[in-house]
Amino acid sequence: MTYRAPVKDMLFCMEHLAGLERVAQLPGFEEAGLDTAQAVLSECAKLNEDVIAPLNRDGDQNPSAWKDGHVATTPGFKAAFRQFVEGGWQGLQHPAEFGGQGLPKTIGAACIEMVNGANLSFALCPLLTDGAIEALLTAGSPEQQSVYLPKMIDGSWTGTMNLTEPQAGSDLAAVRTRAEPQPDGTYRIFGTKIFITFGEHDMADNIVHLVLARVAGAPEGVKGISLFIVPKYLVNGDGSLGARNDVHCVSIEHKLGIKASPTAVMQYGDAGGAVGMLIGEENRGLEYMFIMMNAARYAVGMQGVALAERAYQQAVQYARDRVQSRPADGSLPGAGPILHHPDVRRMLMTMRAYTEGCRAMALVAASAYDAAHAHPDAEVRRDNQAFYEFMVPLVKGFSTEMSIDVASLGVQVHGGMGFIEETGAAQYYRDAKILTIYEGTTAIQANDLVGRKTVRDGGKVARSIAAQIERTEADLASQGGAAAAAVRMRLEAARRAFLDVVDFVVAEARTRPGAAYAGSVPYLMLAGNLMAGWQMARALLVAEDRRARGEEPAFMAAKVATARFYADHILSKAPGVRDSIVDGSIGVTDMALEAF
């Protein structure tokens, strides 16, 4: 099964929903118009379809393997990574002064979808490196930047993110890894980190670990955590590689999915201490790590979109090829491809609608990121930043939760064959389950949505987005067609449900926080559903308009059908979720703990 990058839909989203031409008016992005996007996406598609995608199944069958502290990646990964970095893909969104291409996130995000669609395990290595680059760009000293960034951007070295410890999990307050200051200004690092993605591998010359640790005497909790660079090989003054640092991979995990991506247990300082360089100031590590984590959270959301796209493509192919039974609705005189079966179509439409909706949501968020960083007007920057920050937990949480359902439907379309590993559909089902967990579980995203993104500003940003959605409803009403009318009805109901929940959450957070947080994940799901559905509604307006003008009628007709399906089958869940949140907190909090 090959993977075809969904270039056409990506360009549609960029042009018509994310406003790429406006992005290309931002200072520094003047070259990043539609032509550039087209050229970049088509190059990116070629590499991913031809080189990286075919290794996806190999990676599952022949995962990364640990031996004596070394990790051998799946055969073919190393060479493919060479091609990836030689094509400049690691540096796509990073500054030209360090060798990057300086493209906007609006384009970069689509490329990230592609490499993840091609091969989720493979893509994790550049994904984590991107995050480490971001952190160094923001908080690294000029010297650190000049030593590490060019090599990371050109792909000679990769990066990792070391947060989790066995006793701490997601609770960074419980981090115990310690850093001892040395007379030369460096630190010695001691401790164990787990769940370190690509913590050890053979695809690059060096691995730059960014490590959270506690300096002796630091305050308790998250306010006493500092961030350190701990390279696998120390770097000499001339930039060449020096001594092996005292950091070692002691094992890798046996996992449900993403088996080609080595998940390492890293041991720091067993032989005297790993040499670490402080990033920024002591005790501000969490703040810097969040830079990295926010980039990674968005990217994990894109992984959800990417995986869903791939599962969809494989299911469609199977449904075209597999001939079986007369359809239940009698639409064929005898047996035919199962694509004719009504429920197979419903499943495929569900997969497609979720995927397109979440892609559109993510690309719209990406263009807000670009405006937030590059727009000359501070107020515009601030508004876009607020919008982007509201969207990140939705992109991460909703797109990954939906990817599990989509992958499960993908297996289901295959029937019994889906349960046989060689078919390949089961791999997506296994791989998908990590996406709702790493870089912060869905519950952690939802806490962020409730606390920092909704309660903190009293629901202001949430309501301002709802006001924008209301304008889309008015546009749908003016459009006048049956599909637009159907979508408008569902969009309005979902928006009202969302506003009720925002009011509820804001009101309850202080007086009855248990009630507000009992509905946090349902709120995230409702909000993500609404935002993706809103983009599908906007897409419908564009598509109806283009179709009326005879432009790409087949593509536009499919977009209209998908938007309508989204509204009737996915957005229609929103009012019920509102009821669960607003009326249902007692059901969550009433159970005695000992009765579970």
Added chain:
Amino acid sequence: MTYRAPVKDMLFCMEHLAGLERVAQLPGFEEAGLDTAQAVLSECAKLNEDVIAPLNRDGDQNPSAWKDGHVATTPGFKAAFRQFVEGGWQGLQHPAEFGGQGLPKTIGAACIEMVNGANLSFALCPLLTDGAIEALLTAGSPEQQSVYLPKMIDGSWTGTMNLTEPQAGSDLAAVRTRAEPQPDGTYRIFGTKIFITFGEHDMADNIVHLVLARVAGAPEGVKGISLFIVPKYLVNGDGSLGARNDVHCVSIEHKLGIKASPTAVMQYGDAGGAVGMLIGEENRGLEYMFIMMNAARYAVGMQGVALAERAYQQAVQYARDRVQSRPADGSLPGAGPILHHPDVRRMLMTMRAYTEGCRAMALVAASAYDAAHAHPDAEVRRDNQAFYEFMVPLVKGFSTEMSIDVASLGVQVHGGMGFIEETGAAQYYRDAKILTIYEGTTAIQANDLVGRKTVRDGGKVARSIAAQIERTEADLASQGGAAAAAVRMRLEAARRAFLDVVDFVVAEARTRPGAAYAGSVPYLMLAGNLMAGWQMARALLVAEDRRARGEEPAFMAAKVATARFYADHILSKAPGVRDSIVDGSIGVTDMALEAF
């Protein structure tokens, strides 16, 4: 992690919802009252908890293995199966005249849940044997019954169900395996069958394959299929085992889950033809196979309940043990067991509510089965049969679909540890995915629900059940408590949604079958949700009453909380699903096939 059979909840359902005392008034079931149920369940729990459950993870790590036509099951399985059959568990629901215990399904179903909760892969062997026994009881000749049934009921021999062929999948009209009549009245069978559960193994002396095949000259399609007994070893006149039959296991599948259960490719007749004995009459094979399949469908629904229960138990244990982070709602001063985290409680309540609701639904259906078979009054038998038949696709379809969500939540509760195979939560997530596929996919169950169970009688049975639900709503209103009021509101909304859908399906099935079938699976999910939610509402009434009388207040309070949670968080989905079905068929059918 041990498995604890949920005996208390089972007995609660039997006594208060399924009316076990009424079952015990049926002729033949006079001994099967609550005391018997208690004794049987407690014995059954002991075996499953102590012997069978501990082998579950072994089976996943050390699956059944094929070599030279033989299949070695996981070490320990053979001895455990001996204990299982020696305890009389294979014969629990089968007639005493062939060595069974003749207990009602109301009790038997709970025992089936237990063995599946203990070990889904292991349980498949008796599950399929049960089906083969049913088919022989109904359609076998007295001689066939006397040769095969005692040995199958005492567990010396096991049974299989051979339907699927590579080209045919679920489409039995496409079966090509052929049967050639012989002068001695037997047949020679030639063909290949796939996906044969426990088609070969080492736990019994003989394997009795029931095989669908086509006699030369038979009518095309499903009306030309006959059913044959094809034993692995032929049986001599004195009942001893004779020659090896010409049926061989040529391979087993490498699967996503239920790895300990060998899924065999069976080759018939490579060396001259496998000897087969016709069951009943030629060309009535499908009818007989449906006896087997209906028993198996109900049992697979129970597998969903069982798996969900086990996933829940493991998740609760983890949530009690794992200390991490201060809860988002500030309910603890610092880090505590994650059971205190609001979203963990929401997840656990979701798992629990689905599980209890589906268990109650299945046990109520089982008591209807018992009445349908044993009640002296023909009209009562007929009504109960109609009720049971309506419930089977819901028990199968809804309970298995929910089990995937529950298993996924189970992994989620574990966070990153859930994705590590050694934790065990991931196995349930992998195992669960087969349940919505085998014995008829959810779509096949939904076609049955729409066609045979709803449209054929113009919605009569569906509406009569809705009328019963309305009476429960009245009881909830009379009860007067806050929980009852909350549940009543959701139950009424879900019932009305259900009735709208029944009307829609009945009206559209003839004129626009595409529209009716586009909503078939959503209809099944809505109906299953309603039926399980109805039982939870009935459970709430009982629990409030008992609680008021001071009987088992902790258990009853938990039941009330769970019922309320079910209503607010699960039943509340029903109106949205109604909208998808009634308004959303265009979204399913409008997409051009080439646009997928």
